[in-house]
Amino acid sequence: MKDENFLKENNARQLWHPMGHPGEAQANPPKIITGAQGVNITDIDGHQVVDAVGGLWCVNLGYSNDVVKQAIADQLQELPYYSAFAGSTNPTAIEAAFAVHEFFAEDGIGRVFFTSGGSDSVETCLRMARQYHRLRGQPTRTKFISLKKGYHGTHFGGASVNGNNRFRTKYEPLLPGCFHLPAPYPYRNPYNETDPAKLAQLIAQAFEDEIAFQGADTIAALIMEPILGAGGVIVPDSSFMPLMREICDRHGILLISDEVITGFGRSGDWSGARHWGVKPDMMSTAKGITSGYFPVGAALISESVAEVFEKSDAEGAIYHGYTYSAHPVGAAAVTACLAETLRLDTKTNAAARGTQLFEGVQKLAEKHDCIGDVRGGHGLMTGIEIVSDKAAKTPMDDATMKRIHQTAYEAGAMVRLGAHNILMSPPLTISETEVNTILSALDKGFAAV
Numbered sequence: 001m002k003d004e005n006f007l008k009e010n011n012a013r014q015l016w017h018p019m020g021h022p023g024e025a026q027a028n029p030p031k032i033i034t035g036a037q038g039v040n041i042t043d044i045d046g047h048q049v050v051d052a053v054g055g056l057w058c059v060n061l062g063y064s065n066d067v068v069k070q071a072i073a074d075q076l077q078e079l080p081y082y083s084a085f086a087g088s089t090n091p092t093a094i095e096a097a098f099a100v101h102e103f104f105a106e107d108g109i110g111r112v113f114f115t116s117g118g119s120d121s122v123e124t125c126l127r128m129a130r131q132y133h134r135l136r137g138q139p140t141r142t143k144f145i146s147l148k149k150g151y152h153g154t155h156f157g158g159a160s161v162n163g164n165n166r167f168r169t170k171y172e173p174l175l176p177g178c179f180h181l182p183a184p185y186p187y188r189n190p191y192n193e194t195d196p197a198k199l200a201q202l203i204a205q206a207f208e209d210e211i212a213f214q215g216a217d218t219i220a221a222l223i224m225e226p227i228l229g230a231g232g233v234i235v236p237d238s239s240f241m242p243l244m245r246e247i248c249d250r251h252g253i254l255l256i257s258d259e260v261i262t263g264f265g266r267s268g269d270w271s272g273a274r275h276w277g278v279k280p281d282m283m284s285t286a287k288g289i290t291s292g293y294f295p296v297g298a299a300l301i302s303e304s305v306a307e308v309f310e311k312s313d314a315e316g317a318i319y320h321g322y323t324y325s326a327h328p329v330g331a332a333a334v335t336a337c338l339a340e341t342l343r344l345d346t347k348t349n350a351a352a353r354g355t356q357l358f359e360g361v362q363k364l365a366e367k368h369d370c371i372g373d374v375r376g377g378h379g380l381m382t383g384i385e386i387v388s389d390k391a392a393k394t395p396m397d398d399a400t401m402k403r404i405h406q407t408a409y410e411a412g413a414m415v416r417l418g419a420h421n422i423l424m425s426p427p428l429t430i431s432e433t434e435v436n437t438i439l440s441a442l443d444k445g446f447a448a449v
């Protein structure tokens with residue numbers, strides 16, 4: 001590796017960073033993370049902190065899982081690449097699809113279509129939803145409904161169903177025929193409804209109204225996260241997803257559960273939809289499928305949707321796929337990661353440590369006026385909304401958010417900023433002591449405001 005001076009001098013000079021301003025990155029160079037062990041990361045200056053971000057909601061097994069690392073290394077020796085496009089396949093892909101299928105059998109998942117990441121998985125589900133309706137003789141069902149504040153990745157389809165303005169406006173025109181319902185977000189919503197169950201009812205009614213307005217026979221699918229992640233960790237009432245499922249069923253609309261974050265234990269169960277007792281028609285997944293060790297995603301298809309494709313005429317051929325769909329090295333990572341996820345029963349620790357983190361932050365909220373709202377309680381997904389005026393719920397300014405972030409970092413925890421929210425999703429293997437380290441670092445961060 002090049003020496004430290006080279007790295008510091010060239011940081012952000014040639015490399016453009018996702019989700020950031022290239023000029024700002026040059027003026028204020030991002031942290032260079034050089035190593036990681038367990039749940040800790042180390043930067044180029046030797047400063048070690050707990051990674052409360054878990055990479056990017058993805059390093060579910062922590063950084064030191066040797067079983068997954070070895071599986072990747074072995075597969076590189078055995079067969080570093082072969083395509084799974086029609087006409088060929090590879091052994092690890094067959095094994096990985098079997099493992100993913102078993103993992104989500106309780107969710108009604110019947111088939112697995114591998115991708116290179118979350119955005120690809122979302123795109124795959126959206127396209128397959130349209131094709132499904134065509135195969136059933138309903139080609140007018142092309143529209144998509146989603147939630148404001150939802151995040152579904154960065155491809156044109158995903159960006160079109162995204163519910164946050166900043167991911168959309170610069171890239172207009174997006175896909176036509178995408179419509180958004182209010183988020184199940186009691187802290188701020190157009191109805192000023194603070195009761196989560198009543199809010200769920202109001203949004204369900206808005207969904208019904210939108211269907212009546214658009215015409216059910218024009219709508220392909222509803223895509224939603226069971227718990228909204230990047231939008232600020234918005235946990236809906238337990239009635240919300242079942243209500244949406246029932247409306248979808250009544251109108252022949254497919255339900256796509258975007259489980260890129262919530263899948264594989266992060267939400268305290270193996271899937272987010274399982275929390276709410278819902279079986280989706282499709283699921284988009286990524287991140288925890290390999291614990292972030294290799295870029296893999298998967299679109300998962302229910303038995304009943306799969307049958308429509310499999311029993312169809314030539315129109316059922318799927319003209320969609322990625323060079324790296326079912327990549328053998330990625331597939332080896334998937335099989336090893338799922339085996340480790342089950343062996344360590346990560347969902348149980350995620351639930352316990354998630355409660356500890358959530359309750360700890362609630363205690364901090366009694367002490368620090370800048371905390372407007374605390375969200376979580378379902379696994380290791382915690383969101384803190386920071387305000388400059390608690391009564392008026394005024395979003396905190398960027399400079400102050402950066403100060404909280406940097407102070408917390410210096411005090412021992414890397415957290416993530418999403419506008420005026422602090423988002424946390426540490427590895428699911430985190431210990432009680434390490435959660436306390438995050439809480440004490442946050443305490444110092446808020447004290448600096």
Ligand code: PMP
Pocket residue numbers: 117118119120122151152153154225229230258259260261286287
């Ligand atoms: N869907 C959801 C719910 C996500 O949180 C993300 C990424 N955070 C994506 C899709 C996109 O995944 P990727 O960044 O792997 O393309």
